[in-house]
Amino acid sequence: xxxxxxxLAMGTTKKKKFSWGQAVLHLIFIxxxxxxxxxxxxxxxxxxxxxxAIIREGYSLIPPEFSLEAYKLAxxxxxxxxxxxxxxxLFTLVATxxxxxxxxxxxxPLSRSNYKLRKPFTFFVLFTMLFSGGMVPSYxxxxxxxHLNDTFWIYILPxxxxxxxxxxxxxxxxxxxxxxxxxxxxxxxxxLYICFKIVMPLCKPVLxxxxxxxxVAKWNDWMTSLLYIHDAKxxxxxxxxxxxxxxxxxxxxxxxxxxxxxxxxxxSESYRYAMALIAAGPVLVIFPFFQKYFSKGMTLGGVKx
Amino acid sequence: xxxxxxxxxxxxxxxxVFRENFWLTMMVLPGALLLLVFNYIPMAGxxxxxxxxxxxxxxxxxxxxxxxxxxxxxxxxxxxxxxxxTLGYSVTFLILDLIAGVTLAxxxxxxxxxxxxxxxxxxxxxxxxxxxxxxxxxxxxxxNPSYGIFNTVIEQFGGTGVQWYMEPGYWPFILTxxxxxxxxxxxxxIYYASLMGLDESLIEAAQLDGANKWQQTMHxxxxxxxxVMVITTILxxxxxxxxxxxxxxxxxKDVGLLYPTTDIxxxxxxxxxxxxxLEKSTAVGLFQSLTGLILVVVTNGIVRKISPENSxx
Numbered sequence: 131x132x133x134x135x136x137x138l139a140m141g142t143t144k145k146k147k148f149s150w151g152q153a154v155l156h157l158i159f160i161x162x163x164x165x166x167x168x169x170x171x172x173x174x175x176x177x178x179x180x181x182x183a184i185i186r187e188g189y190s191l192i193p194p195e196f197s198l199e200a201y202k203l204a205x206x207x208x209x210x211x212x213x214x215x216x217x218x219x220l221f222t223l224v225a226t227x228x229x230x231x232x233x234x235x236x237x238x239p240l241s242r243s244n245y246k247l248r249k250p251f252t253f254f255v256l257f258t259m260l261f262s263g264g265m266v267p268s269y270x271x272x273x274x275x276x277h278l279n280d281t282f283w284i285y286i287l288p289x290x291x292x293x294x295x296x297x298x299x300x301x302x303x304x305x306x307x308x309x310x311x312x313x314x315x316x317x318x319x320x321x322l323y324i325c326f327k328i329v330m331p332l333c334k335p336v337l338x339x340x341x342x343x344x345x346v347a348k349w350n351d352w353m354t355s356l357l358y359i360h361d362a363k364x365x366x367x368x369x370x371x372x373x374x375x376x377x378x379x380x381x382x383x384x385x386x387x388x389x390x391x392x393x394x395x396x397x398s399e400s401y402r403y404a405m406a407l408i409a410a411g412p413v414l415v416i417f418p419f420f421q422k423y424f425s426k427g428m429t430l431g432g433v434k435x
Numbered sequence: 436x437x438x439x440x441x442x443x444x445x446x447x448x449x450x451x452v453f454r455e456n457f458w459l460t461m462m463v464l465p466g467a468l469l470l471l472v473f474n475y476i477p478m479a480g481x482x483x484x485x486x487x488x489x490x491x492x493x494x495x496x497x498x499x500x501x502x503x504x505x506x507x508x509x510x511x512x513x514x515x516x517x518x519x520x521t522l523g524y525s526v527t528f529l530i531l532d533l534i535a536g537v538t539l540a541x542x543x544x545x546x547x548x549x550x551x552x553x554x555x556x557x558x559x560x561x562x563x564x565x566x567x568x569x570x571x572x573x574x575x576x577x578x579n580p581s582y583g584i585f586n587t588v589i590e591q592f593g594g595t596g597v598q599w600y601m602e603p604g605y606w607p608f609i610l611t612x613x614x615x616x617x618x619x620x621x622x623x624x625i626y627y628a629s630l631m632g633l634d635e636s637l638i639e640a641a642q643l644d645g646a647n648k649w650q651q652t653m654h655x656x657x658x659x660x661x662x663v664m665v666i667t668t669i670l671x672x673x674x675x676x677x678x679x680x681x682x683x684x685x686x687x688k689d690v691g692l693l694y695p696t697t698d699i700x701x702x703x704x705x706x707x708x709x710x711x712x713l714e715k716s717t718a719v720g721l722f723q724s725l726t727g728l729i730l731v732v733v734t735n736g737i738v739r740k741i742s743p744e745n746s747x748x
């Protein structure tokens with residue numbers, strides 16, 4: 131973020147001057163911000179709304195009648211949700227740590243111009259970006275040969291190394307001056323030591339942004355459960371959410387057509403919104419801490435050389 | 436005497452070079468092994484596309500059946516619809532992503548206030564961190580036929596609400612809107628990151644020459660972005676025959692009524708997989724991968740002919 135402003139460079143006095151261009155720009159951005167925030171605010175508002183008020187007035191940006199019923203219901207039977215939370219946190223952290231470790235180390239030789247096998251290995255990585263066997267062969271490999279279905283490891287092992295991210299990391303390593311590595315070598319440092327103690331710390335921003343994107347992708351994973359998991363103990367959080375959203379819609383249809391007995395009003399609308407918030411929450415909370423890294427180091431270089 | 440010394444030195448140096456390369460290779464191996472297992476072995480699995488798959492005997496022992504599996508897809512009525520949808524969305528997304536991403540990056544670049552920049556930036560990349568399940572749910576909040584915001588607004592203006600999830604005609608616009616809304620922020624980051632490397636003196640020179648903002652953008656800023664634009668486009672062209680499964684599966688709620696405009700190759704093969712038509716699904720997947728590979732190589736070749744420094748490889 132150390133970009134010098136072109137206008138500032140012409141003289142600092144201009145900074146305070148009102149400019150129509152800037153005003154219009156801000157106006158456009160404010161409209162955009164509303165387009166992003168309003169849907170999220172809606173979800174929050176509906177989750178705190180009283181069920182009968184929703185049915186009467188539809189969704190609205192401010193809860194017509196404030197109610198915590200939906201959250202009470204969500205936490206009435208928390209076992210499955212806590213289990214999915216636990217599994218999701220566990221596989222997200224383990225997979226992200228492993229991925230950054232393996233890719234951070236792997237990118238180092240590929241960034242070294244004097245490494246003899248650099249070209250063949252770079253091609254080996256790159257080709258996975260250009261061609262893939264598709265969904266079914268992977269599915270059969272994972273299920274029938276590696277027996278990863280209904281295990282924790284299905285969340286970890288496939289997709290640990292991604293060519294695209296590897297190229298981004300390697301491009302970043304390459305931008306470090308050669309003298310740095312030469313000097314460490316003269317001092318007798320081993321390759322692994324140079325990678326861990328010099329190169330990786332210097333490239334922390336790019337490792338952090340790639341790692342965070344990976345973490346988010348893992349946290350948001352619903353497809354792995356859809357394809358491979360039948361054991362409810364291993365459901366990922368997003369898959370559980372999808373299931374709950376579907377099931378409560380189904381329950382509601384039953385209730386609407388009078389097939390569900392019991393008399394109790396099931397707060398299905400607000401309940402679903404509360405669940406969505408519970409599932410999305412953590413990412414929203416940690417996101418600002420990583421945001422500063424994003425514009426740094428995300429430069430996508432060519433893959434040549 | 437001298438010769439022996441020199442020989443010894445050479446041997447020692449060779450040994451050092453060997454040791455260095457040995458350790459570097461060791462560092463590549465764990466990742467390479469993972470790629471071998473989870474990327475390369477499935478590539479070999481595409482032979483299934485030419486076989487009648489028998490789960491008991493496994494892929495290798497199953498009987499060959501020529502191009503039967505491909506015929507199944509390409510002679511079906513679905514093929515035209517599914518390929519048309521996939522290509523239609525891909526091309527639209529490719530063009531709009533490029534325009535929207537670059538425009539937003541330039542808007543960020545022109546913003547003078549650092550604080551505002553950070554705020555706007557944070558907000559627009561937010562949806563990129565939500566799962567498709569949640570994005571689909573947010574869309575549902577707008578489109579829900581009884582309580583949704585769209586219908587509430589329509590009814591307030593005296594119109595009649597639309598049964599969105601039953602009308603395939605609206606969906607190309609809905610899905611395009613959702614896609615741009617979700618991805619434009621993150622797309623712009625790549626271009627913005629590149630703009631940080633733009634030499635300020637070029638802009639100042641243009642200003643001194645009397646160029647206005649528009650001219651500066653067209654002649655200095657955009658040319659600076661061309662290399663990144665080219666690479667994203669080459670990569671995007673490789674995915675013309677495949678779409679974002681999550682978007683088309685979750686946001687449409689997998690409603691059969693909407694298939695005429697929302698079914699793409701990925702959702703189609705997923706259903707084939709669910710129905711147990713493994714080899715047919717593989718055949719379609721192979722078609723996607725092969726066309727992708729060919730398109731990338733051809734595009735890259737064309738780019739290399741026109742401007743070699745912009746080609747990807």
